[in-house]
Amino acid sequence: MKKLLPRILLLLFVAAQVYFVVAIIKEKPLKSWFVIAFSLVVLGMFLSYRKRHRLHISQKNDFHFVIFIWFLIGSCTTYFLQSQLGFNTVLSAGLVGFVGSFTRNLNKKFESASHWPIVIYCGAFIGMTQLPYGYVFIFLATFLTGIFYSFSQHYFHGIGGKLGTLAFMGVFYAYLIYKLILP
Numbered sequence: 001m002k003k004l005l006p007r008i009l010l011l012l013f014v015a016a017q018v019y020f021v022v023a024i025i026k027e028k029p030l031k032s033w034f035v036i037a038f039s040l041v042v043l044g045m046f047l048s049y050r051k052r053h054r055l056h057i058s059q060k061n062d063f064h065f066v067i068f069i070w071f072l073i074g075s076c077t078t079y080f081l082q083s084q085l086g087f088n089t090v091l092s093a094g095l096v097g098f099v100g101s102f103t104r105n106l107n108k109k110f111e112s113a114s115h116w117p118i119v120i121y122c123g124a125f126i127g128m129t130q131l132p133y134g135y136v137f138i139f140l141a142t143f144l145t146g147i148f149y150s151f152s153q154h155y156f157h158g159i160g161g162k163l164g165t166l167a168f169m170g171v172f173y174a175y176l177i178y179k180l181i182l183p
Contacts (some may be wrong), residue, residue, distance in 0.1 A: 002026040009151040068146045071114045074100060074123020075142045076135065082127070093124040100124070115153075118163065123147065125167030137178055145170025 021041060025034075074096055080094035126141050133175030148166050 006151060009148065012173065013148065013169060016172050017165070018020070019172070020168065032086055065151050067115055067149075068143070070100075070103070070119045070148045071123040071126075072139065072148075073140045074120035075138050075145075076123075078124040078127025079129070079138050080127075085168070088135035089128045089130070093121075093128050096124040096127070097121040119149065121144075122163040125164050126170055128167075129171050131171075131175065133178060140177060141167075141174035143170075143172040144173050147162060 021038065025038060026047075028183040078089075078092045078096045078104065080086040081095065087095070097120065101117045103120060107175050108118075123142060126145055127138060129138070129141070131137060140166050145166050152162070152166065
């Protein structure tokens, strides 16, 4: 079971990325430069997953459940700023990320304090959603993103876009659950 869960999460990770790329292709007419760029993206994804051990940094597993609280603070604050106060989504996320960057030094007794700014900013990406489903949806997306973050916190170092991709995956799978399973 210990080896099966990471493989399932990696499969969900790849499925979300493939869906995202296919959605882009369906939205745009196919031009030759785009087919070349798409082929390079797919090749890069394939090679990075085959060589994923090169992107792994061995560390002790320092994931703590208090990180989920910081995910929620980041996502709910961003969602509140944009939906209730009328702030721009980018301004809301930037403001939450800026304020979140100061949380690293709030409490040194927590081992996970070094992760707090990172997860707050990732939560801010979740809160940027324009879907009108409310805080229950934001909570579900945040929970799923926290699971994906806990799986991938030591993977994909040096690869840009990890937090945005994790937030996209959380919102994407929350949307699927919200639309297909919940009434």
